[in-house]
Amino acid sequence: MSRRAVCYSRFSTDLQNERSIEDQEALVRRYCQLHDLKLVELYSDAAQSGASLFGREGLLELLSDAKAAKFDCVVVEELDRLSRDMEDLAGIHKRLTFAGIDIIAVHEGTASTVTVGLRGLVGQLYREDNSRKVRRGLQGLVREGRSAGGKPYGYKADPANKGRLLLMEEEAAVVRRIFEDYAAGKSPRSIARELQIEHAPVPRGGASWSANTIYGWAVRGSGILRNHLYAGQLVWNKVRMVKDPDTGRRVSRPNPPSEWQITDVPEYQIVPTELFDRVQEMIAPRARTRKEVGSMRRPVRLLSGLLRCGSCGAGMSTKGKDKSGRYRIECSRQRDTGSCPNPQTFYLDRVEQAVVNVLRKELKHPKLLVEYVQAYNEARVEYASKLQKKRSVLEKRVRDLDAECERLISFIAKGVGNTDRLGAQYQLRCDELDAAKLELSREPEPLTAVTLHPAALKAYAEDLERLSEAMNSRLSAGYTEISRLLRELVHSVVVRRGKEPGEIEITLNGKLRSLLAQPLVKSGVGGVVVAAGGIEPPTYGL
Missing domain, CATH: 3.90.1750 (Hect, E3 ligase catalytic domain fold)
Known part of the structure; x- marks a missing residue:
């Protein structure tokens, strides 16, 4: 019985020929035919560097399918198609070997620990050597008085x-x-x-x-x-x-x-x-004293550095005090450039109180919140995999139709075959290509499948417990401890006006990328309404 094989192909930058993927796939197909392997799936990453696994959706899908035992071996043109990083290539080999899956390079045969180590080293040295050569070339440009890149204003x-x-x-x-x-x-x-x-x-x-x-x-x-x-x-x-x-x-x-x-x-x-x-x-920067440097490290207020304008996303800063001595905050972009589309001013103490109320309600059951994060993460990974698979099918169809159109044009130009029939076939394929491209453009961008490291989840749970205790006894806990814990868990606090006069709507964005909590029900606190105040994932980074 033939072993089930899959193909993985990649090229590095958008400056390279996109047909490189097709050439690698054609080479793997021939190899599989000669060695009695049944090719069951094609995975690819176009214009993606081999220096990292991040952004390599095709490779991540391959590794995910490997866990489900959907194939028996991975065939690549060369091992550096998988990675040009020693650590990453060794990790891929370790995981596939654990799943009982071989890596086969067309020009080298089945990969072993020795070949993976050597190829990983050679690939990384090649990449680093290229980087040095690029820098050397840029140095030469600068010595000649030419720009090394970028467009300076003016x-x-x-x-x-x-x-x-x-x-x-x-x-x-x-x-x-x-x-x-x-x-x-x-x-x-x-x-x-x-x-x-x-x-x-x-x-x-x-x-x-x-x-x-x-x-x-x-x-x-x-x-x-x-x-x-x-x-x-x-x-x-x-x-x-x-x-x-x-x-x-x-x-x-x-x-x-x-x-x-x-x-x-x-x-x-x-x-x-x-x-x-x-x-x-x-x-010219003046030297700061030890006292000044120390004071800069400590947040002045509970929410210093966390506040974001709900209209434009810029930071928010204090605007001074009113006649009663209460601090006000405003959009920093509006203050600096006057370009915020809907500038608003808020009393800082009301925003702080609203955040405290949201946190108290969220942190009543921190263990449930951690369990929710885990369940959300698992669902997100599954959804991301399905979304990417559908998009990969459409992308492959676009590539195949584009290649067929090119072949038909070549036949017509060389006078091969019946030009009328070829012309009709060409028009039909062009219509199919346009329809496929339109369908692909309507597909949402694929999500990145994110999983939490157990240690990170454990640390997050511990921080939730400590912050919950601190919030329940705010005076005894100490301002510094609450401020520190808050910054461990919250990435930003978005502030905007509510639907009714005098309402404040806040959204807390958690620092963990995949953190999501149930939205809160509206609750009034001293005239302040906190709506949709759940802890939500930010749009970038941990």
Whole structure:
């Protein structure tokens, strides 16, 4: 009896040929025919790096099906199609071996611990070597005074000269104005507000002007006021990108100024040197005392750093006190740029009381909440798998129809066969392709199947218990302990107006990605109504 085999194929970036998937699948089909293997399923990941398992929906589905014993072996062109990371490739091999499933590479045969170790090492060295070569190439570009990537505000890429920039006078005038206004004593916040009111061109990627866009961050050397290109100096290597092994996301880390690469490019200068130097002296960071640094680490209020505007999603900050001495909070985007679509002001003590009430009600039975998280997670994984499978079928149909259309065009161009019949077949396949693409576009994006690590769930349960006890005896528990526990469990608190006058609606987003609790029933507390206050999953990250 023939063994059941599946094929896994992958190519790395969207700059590579998408037919690479089809070529790998064709190679595996031939191998299966020659070695009496029954090919029962095709898994693939297009334009996905082999450096991480994150985002590899095809591979995750393969591993999930392996647990259900749906096949006996996995056939790949080479082992680096599975992963170019030593840890990940070894983990895949370990899990498939445990399930009694072989990994077969077309050019090498059945994988063993030795070949997996060697191929994992070679793949990772190849990837790291490529990274070094790319950096070396970028260093060469910078030495020649050419841009290593990105589009600084005030410039655009020169289409006739790769790596060179052209000044955009409208944006350059805004840059000069920012430097002049700041040197004259205006704050970044007031400058941003004026630019927003005047509808000045916004830097790429920004919805509106903000104080941070202008002032930036000293550690990273970011912000318009810190950009040395405006003074005729091209600075590269301010940050380095590293991949978080726990999330698969690339994160930036600042490099010390001693590692920055600086090249003089006087043709790009927008701001006079004297003005630029004067501004740098004004924004030079002063050394903070030990007392100041310590105070910055401790939240000033119970909800400091957690509050979010329900209209635009920006943070919220204090607006000062009213005549009775009560603190008010407002949308930070509205304060900085005046661009919040529905700005609202709230009394901080009422919001804090509403959050406390929500937590007290949620935390009465913390064990039930943990059990709910587990059940929700299992259902989500199952749903994500079904959703991805349906989408994979549609994507494969689109690829197959597209390939068939290309073949028919080739036959017509070469005069092979009856051109009238081929033309009719081509039109029919094109109609089917358009219909398949339309159906695929209507499919929702696949969910990422997330499971909680037992240790994380245990720690979460313990934090729930401690916070429950602290909330029930708030005065004796101590403000610091409640604040700390709150930040362990809550990612953000979204505040918006309720449907009735005087109502406040809050939503607590839990820090665990897959955390979900039943929505609360409306309950009035001293004129404050907390509606839909359940703890819900945030839209990103743990």
